[in-house]
Amino acid sequence: MKKQTRLGEACCCALEERFEVIHVLGSGSQGRASGSLQTCIRHEIDMMRAVQGSENVLPLHSCFDNSDGFAHLITQFCSEGSLLDIVLRNIHSQGQAKGGKAATAKPLLPEPDTAAVVASVANALVVYHSHGLVHRDVKLENVFVHDKVIASDTARTCSSKRRNGPLVNSSKKKLLHKEDIFLADFGVADLLAPQEPVLKGHAGTPMYMAPEVLQGRPYDHHADIWSLGVLMHLLLTGLPLPAHGKPHPLVQDYGAWDLLLGMLSCNPADRLTAEQVLSHGWIATWVSSL
Template sequence: MCENFKRDYQICDEIGRGRFGVVFRCFSVTANDFFAVKSIDKRLLLDSTDRECLEKEPKILQILSPQPNILQIYDLYESETHLWIVTELCESSTLYDRITLKIFTESEAASVISQLVEAIAHCHRHGIAHRDIKPDNILFDSRNRLKLCDFGSAEWFSGEKRSMRGVVGTPYYVAPEVLSGREYNEKVDVWSAGVILYIMLGGVPPFYGENVEETFEAVLRANLRFPFRAFRSVSPAAKDLIRKMLCKDVSRRFSAEQVLSHPWVVCGGMTSPVTDPT
């Protein structure tokens, strides 16, 4: 273990495990507080893509910090074999844990989506697309404040590079233009957030199949429907926002800033004058 890390932090219990490493709770004697540390074994990075993700994530977190709804990085340590990324500690459940347990009220869903899109908008203002927005990558701190994490698939789109390529993301949440192989822009994050909003309010994903291939085909068709049984109590305003986030035509799809200005978000999921065309 890196001597500098051992000097500054005491490793406690394991709180998570991923493809390349383990997340531990750790204690800083200097700060007299607990943090999280992701310990990554660099020997498990099998190709250049893995190594690029490893190098990219801490850089992006440093650029984006501090922001209330993005996991904050505090320290970075490296040895010949390992990398340790120290971040704030979030021990509450993930959004994935929460959506498997219940259907959200509109006010609950609006609270989540407003915080999530605030984080997304912050990324986009800095020329960064997350590209893997999903409930598993959304944490909550001790005050129930949302924290977007895992920027391993993130990409810069600022400067001369205004578009991106590459199939990244997760079934159910990936945007159709990503699967099509075309160039795409940062609005892929808005699409993914729209899928999350749909699931929170309806309890099911908007596009799915019996397997990954069928799910991808459904995403590519992007035939958005609101089944009556699942959405009978959902307001016209909420459905209006979902349509604008899950618009297959990227030029007409809302930006993160437009989502934040939508009446349903501004009103916190309360009754809004938006009418339902269906």
């Protein structure tokens, strides 16, 4: 693990001196994402530094202490955007939104792609959990995909076209690759204290929250596994997890069903660990290299 440094030691010059802010990519409750910056707080910097250099964790390239009083993080640019961006583009290209009619529930990603996503996020969570960190906000919006070929094509376009978002060659049906999928942390992750290895209070996104978090009970890294299960269920079915917590019958593959049951146990102690998710047979079926 790299030695952690204070913010002032790494932030040695103004943002504008080294980067041009092209456009705002999006915003959330914890900050704003721009084409070349992410504004957030010192706590997030410490959390991100702890897991840097690990596969499937969004790379942090640099940080800056700007005159506006904020810390600016320079992270990997992911050409495909978040999983939510990809899902919405897929829905649009398939014509599901035409006519204002409700679309029939169907998978948001092909099964091999879903397996690659689950393996990538689980791999990142192994690193988080080994450092005593709980991510607390695993969801579509916080998983990013970078396609090196598309990124190269995008870099050669003019900035006016770039403002409209990543350019995607929809004629090419390419599977997601595990090494191109990254879990991002936008300020919600927290550290388990050795003397009391549990967290308290609501954090994250309600649809993905584990029962113990929603109920206001103490929780730990097992809450991340529940969130990953909800994400996997959503990608496989196009539906949120039913209130009873059991997978929807649309999940017909036995291996996928078994993995979901292992992640979605209401008892945190009975849930799989991130390492066990990685070694599950359903993951091995689709992901050749973990």
